[in-house]
Amino acid sequence: MANKTLKEIIKDGLWANNPALVQVLGLCPLLAVTGTVVNGIGLGLATLLVLVGSNLSVSLIRNFVSDSVRLPAFVMIIASFVTCAELLMQAYTYQLYEILGIFIPLIVTNCAILGRADGFASRNPVLLSVLDGFMMGAGFLAVLIVLGGIRELIGQGTLFSNMDLIFGAGASTWKIQVFDDYANVLFMILPPGAFVGLGFLIALKNGIDGQIRKRQAARDTQPVTTGSKRVRVTGNVS
Numbered sequence: 001m002a003n004k005t006l007k008e009i010i011k012d013g014l015w016a017n018n019p020a021l022v023q024v025l026g027l028c029p030l031l032a033v034t035g036t037v038v039n040g041i042g043l044g045l046a047t048l049l050v051l052v053g054s055n056l057s058v059s060l061i062r063n064f065v066s067d068s069v070r071l072p073a074f075v076m077i078i079a080s081f082v083t084c085a086e087l088l089m090q091a092y093t094y095q096l097y098e099i100l101g102i103f104i105p106l107i108v109t110n111c112a113i114l115g116r117a118d119g120f121a122s123r124n125p126v127l128l129s130v131l132d133g134f135m136m137g138a139g140f141l142a143v144l145i146v147l148g149g150i151r152e153l154i155g156q157g158t159l160f161s162n163m164d165l166i167f168g169a170g171a172s173t174w175k176i177q178v179f180d181d182y183a184n185v186l187f188m189i190l191p192p193g194a195f196v197g198l199g200f201l202i203a204l205k206n207g208i209d210g211q212i213r214k215r216q217a218a219r220d221t222q223p224v225t226t227g228s229k230r231v232r233v234t235g236n237v238s
Helices: 006-016 027-033 037-061 067-092 094-103 105-109 111-119 126-156 169-174 191-220
Strands: 223-226 229-232
Touching (some): 027 105, 037 111, 126 191
């Protein structure tokens, strides 16, 4: 994982190694709370905060912690940042904190966070570790928002309902009633609907990746005209 470029770190977090769509980590809170967009944003921001903070701290102490206590130290760091996120939510977004409930403390057990701390932050300098934590958190947040939007739209016929729980009273007008007199689809509101939604997102990503690989293969084998002859190139075309 060492010696990654900034571009590779950004691409990994947002797409190529997305914690939810590729690593398939943190599924318990992801599937449980993404009934609406606002729930996804709340959990995603809390997870992003913990990822950035834990990666920063682990990178700072990486040369001072022995292998025998490495993992317990990392877990303690992660638990400390989860506590900070929990207290911030209690202070500023208490109603949303009540809705998310036990899934905020359960961020401690999110394998994506411990995996980034042990697999990347413990082997890389501070700036790269912070960027990695931010991009992994942003990728996870994006999936939460999209999945929450799909479930809210199909399940309730609305988008961006209860956004005032995060952004204040002014955000109460952000709600979009997409379908009038909509008969709620209970299946999508409940956790089983999250499995269907997440499966759709993973399939969509895999389909896009497959199309990208096909186009790249076609470019690598495209014929190149040299003089009056056509030469088939099987390598990269410069």
